[in-house]
Amino acid sequence: MTLTDMIVTILTAIITAVIGYCGSYFVKNSRAxxxxxxxxxxxxxxxxxxxxxxxxxxxxxxxxxxxxxxxxxxxxxxxxxxxxxxxxxxxxxxxxxxxxxxxxxxxxxxxxxTPTDEELEKAKEVVAQKEAELVEAKAKVANLNA
Known part of the structure; x- marks a missing residue:
């Protein structure tokens, strides 16, 4: 057996093993x-x-x-x-x-x-209430820092 024949035989065995492994890998991952x-x-x-x-x-x-x-x-x-x-x-x-x-x-x-006039008015009331709460909270913080 010559060196070339030996290399071809080894490469054939390696390629066969790799293809077999890839085939089994894909079968295992058939769900994916x-x-x-x-x-x-x-x-x-x-x-x-x-x-x-x-x-x-x-x-x-x-x-x-x-x-x-x-x-x-x-x-x-x-x-x-x-x-x-x-x-x-x-x-x-x-x-x-x-x-x-x-x-x-x-x-x-x-x-x-688009919001209705009633919805806009309600939103303005909520904003005004939140602004009043913010002023109140700032006053409390100022009293705590004083």
């Missing part, structure tokens, strides 16, 4: 592979659902993103898959949004609600 395959389609559906929800009620972009992320996480949990790294789901949702930006424009968003 299943999650990754499902993640993309779940994220697309969740983004569309969040966008449609924005048609009937006012939602900011971050509220829609959070809704989509929660929907994906819940769907994975319902399928028996646990999410250890939520950032993976967030990235999948952001990618789905970017890929479907043109489609999502077809869903007109609800306008931001």
């Amino acid at each position: 592979l299943s999650m990754l395959r499902a993640l993309e389609s779940l994220a697309k559906d969740a983004v569309i659902a969040a966008q449609k929800l924005g048609v009937t009620e006012y939602l900011t972009g971050s509220m829609k993103k959070n809704h989509a992320v929660q929907a994906v996480v819940q769907a994975l949990l319902d399928a028996g898959l646990t999410v250890k790294d939520k950032q993976v789901v967030i990235n999948a949702v952001e990618k789905a949004y970017a890929q479907q930006a043109e489609l999502l424009k077809n869903y007109p968003q609800a306008p931001k609600p």
Whole structure:
């Protein structure tokens, strides 16, 4: 047996072992592979659902993103898959949004609600009350420091 034959035989054995190990590794991690395959389609559906929800009620972009992320996480949990790294789901949702930006424009968003005069008046009363409480607290602090 020549040196070249020996090297070829050793490399063949090493490559066979590495391929066998990789195959068994992927079989053991089929659950993770299943999650990754499902993640993309779940994220697309969740983004569309969040966008449609924005048609009937006012939602900011971050509220829609959070809704989509929660929907994906819940769907994975319902399928028996646990999410250890939520950032993976967030990235999948952001990618789905970017890929479907043109489609999502077809869903007109609800306008931001404007407060009524009654709501504004109530808010002014709350602000006035809090300002009075602040003046009172400052007076107490001044008395304690004196």
